[in-house]
Amino acid sequence: IQIPCIQMAMQAHYDVIVLNPNDNFVELKMEKEWKGLLTQNIEPSLKMVQGGSFFSLQNPPKCIPKRCSNTPEEHMDIAFIVHGYGGLVFMDLLVRRRWEVMSKVYAVALIDSEHHVGHQLGSDVQLLAWIKHHCREWVTSPKPLDKPTATVFKKEFPMVSAGTEKYSLAPSSSLQSIFKYFKKALKARTTINFSRMPIVTRSSTKRKQSA
Structure with missing residues (x-):
């Protein structure tokens, strides 16, 4: 599961860090x-x-x-793709280190996540608003890849089909779609950041020099 993801990330010029929080x-x-x-x-x-x-x-x-080794929740620092229990770990990270996550993470792809928003995030309006705009989940489903899907228990952010009904195949089946999602989210984030940059004009430069 990891190798195709790493190869695709390298081709897209991502820096890659592979974490193994379960090896304690x-x-x-x-x-x-x-x-x-x-x-x-x-x-x-x-x-x-x-x-x-x-x-x-x-x-x-x-x-x-192991030395300097703690629980999976304590080891999880930054995640863009989380599968199964990894979704619960990420939500725990968001609660414990909200400002770091909310300022640095621009998109989260969850795959058949085991998180529980009600238990982990509660009614925190700020966190609920953040995951709604920064998270998307791919779930095992008979529907074609990327077709919208939802369950009675999970409606906190967009959910789409992983293109397979097999849990073990969900990551590889949805990988291409996930990277398209990342690319779009990164472009949107870059556009927003660029729009907030001050525009330097000739008159403003003169005022700065005469100040």
């Missing part, structure tokens, strides 16, 4: 730091791992959290 643990037999945990000067029968939890040396766990 490492097996002890592969972790060199295990020896360090055994020699820490704390309670002889207990050792602390990242996150503040303790385990018994007599019955050690099979894996421990």
Whole structure:
């Protein structure tokens, strides 16, 4: 799923960062730091791992959290394409870091998202208005690709068909459409930003020089 997306992004001259927020643990037999945990000067029968939890040396766990690794929600910084549970993670990011997201993210493509606006965003008017104008979801459907579709539970932003009824095929099936959506959204954002730039005229330049 990732490789076609990355290739298309590179062809469109995007900078690409691939995140794996679910890879948070490492097996002890592969972790060199295990020896360090055994020699820490704390309670002889207990050792602390990242996150503040303790385990018994007599019955050690099979894996421990990686250094500087937290939950998927805490790792998610910027996302343009989110699939399944990734939609829930993105909405969590929007709630926790709204100003960064609202100022930097110009479009979000969700694919069969598991988010829940009512539980995550509540009745926040500002956030609801933002997702309405910056999010679009592609859902598994018997309808042709990009045909409008909606459910009783999800009406917070435009929803269109992913062109397939298979969950695993939805990302690849909707990828071309998603990048067209990004291109249009970026063009609109650029146009708005350009229209807000001050227009320099000869008279305004003279006034600045004489000031």
